[in-house]
Amino acid sequence: MTKEDKRGYCTLCRSRCGTVNVVANDALIEVRPDTSHPTGKAMCMKGKSAPELVHSADRLLYPMRRTNPKTDADPGWQRISWDEALSEVARRMLQARHDGGAESVAFAVTTPSGTPLSDSIDWIERFIRLFGSPNTCYATEICNWHKDYAHAFTFGCGMPTADYRNANLIVLWGHNPTNTWLAQAEAIGAGRAAGAKLLVVDPRETALAGQADQWLRVRPGTDAVLAMAIANLLIEANAFDLAFVRQWTNGPLLVRNDNGRLLRGRDVGLADGEACLVWDACAGQVRPSSALAGRDFEQVALRGTFEVGNANRPGPPPSPAGPPSTCTQANAPAIRRTLPRHSPGWRRRRSATRPACSARLSAWPITRGPASASMTMRPRRTGRLPASTP
Numbered sequence: 001m002t003k004e005d006k007r008g009y010c011t012l013c014r015s016r017c018g019t020v021n022v023v024a025n026d027a028l029i030e031v032r033p034d035t036s037h038p039t040g041k042a043m044c045m046k047g048k049s050a051p052e053l054v055h056s057a058d059r060l061l062y063p064m065r066r067t068n069p070k071t072d073a074d075p076g077w078q079r080i081s082w083d084e085a086l087s088e089v090a091r092r093m094l095q096a097r098h099d100g101g102a103e104s105v106a107f108a109v110t111t112p113s114g115t116p117l118s119d120s121i122d123w124i125e126r127f128i129r130l131f132g133s134p135n136t137c138y139a140t141e142i143c144n145w146h147k148d149y150a151h152a153f154t155f156g157c158g159m160p161t162a163d164y165r166n167a168n169l170i171v172l173w174g175h176n177p178t179n180t181w182l183a184q185a186e187a188i189g190a191g192r193a194a195g196a197k198l199l200v201v202d203p204r205e206t207a208l209a210g211q212a213d214q215w216l217r218v219r220p221g222t223d224a225v226l227a228m229a230i231a232n233l234l235i236e237a238n239a240f241d242l243a244f245v246r247q248w249t250n251g252p253l254l255v256r257n258d259n260g261r262l263l264r265g266r267d268v269g270l271a272d273g274e275a276c277l278v279w280d281a282c283a284g285q286v287r288p289s290s291a292l293a294g295r296d297f298e299q300v301a302l303r304g305t306f307e308v309g310n311a312n313r314p315g316p317p318p319s320p321a322g323p324p325s326t327c328t329q330a331n332a333p334a335i336r337r338t339l340p341r342h343s344p345g346w347r348r349r350r351s352a353t354r355p356a357c358s359a360r361l362s363a364w365p366i367t368r369g370p371a372s373a374s375m376t377m378r379p380r381r382t383g384r385l386p387a388s389t390p
């Protein structure tokens, strides 16, 4: 029997571990890790069992048509050609779209995370959109939706893979790559061997939580409390990128003290009534955030309380005929008004983290950059999705 090693990767989940596939007589007989591959340092038992899957007698290899009704104990499966199957499915789908509109067809898609669908999902989603139906029943892990789409909505792309190998601090928040993403688990091991600290936020004592330098055992549903507490620590220590926050976030937008709403152009008599405003520390007056460019951002205040009058006449406006008297604070202090109660002590009570961890946590996110974080925390409750949600 002639054996041949063929290099590739396992497609049975999104870890895509590099593999050496041993083939004999056109049959896959063994799969082992390809240690020369970036993700091939280890494989799980599912990947190593690939030969059993490939050559299983139960594996479906051809399109089959059911010839008996579903009430019949015998389905009466009949093998048909691929052309025949595709033509029939296409014809019936087009008929459904013609009769009831594209919305009448709902597509059910399995998870791309733990199945071989990982490499195909983009094409399937493209097909669904081309067909025109907004209805997708998407089976995915509870961590996936917000990991993929919250970041896409916020930053314009999904969460990239963290650079664990070169991090000083590795934060795993509701993420258990030992079980779910073997290549990442291996990279975390390499990062730790190079000196990175490991911080795990998880109610469960996962394998990595057990080994972590800090394990914050949050009570399920209280992740947001811990996140707010860490945000508070970062703001108090000025341990964030001021230039980035000024230019790319809503941190500088002014908030009215009288009603807690954003200060708008109409509040100060600007022609653009919808404009959100910031405080120009050099000019000593408000400016529409949309009018800022280049070095303008350097003058934008991130902290402070400001008396804002008519845009053309700085100072408190006349009342009641003029625009409303607005004493405003930049958004960052507005956030801080909420955050102080999220102190480590408060966090311990509400979030059920261990006291010793909380004290040490205060310095790490601030002092141990660069940090690589994978955050797949579960939302406490979900709201209605916007109609355009993919």
Ligand code: SF4
Residues within 6 Å of the ligand: 010, 011, 012, 013, 014, 015, 016, 017, 042, 043, 044, 045, 046, 047, 048, 181, 182, 183
């Ligand atoms: S973790 Fe297992 S199933 Fe996933 S790609 Fe690696 S070997 Fe395959």
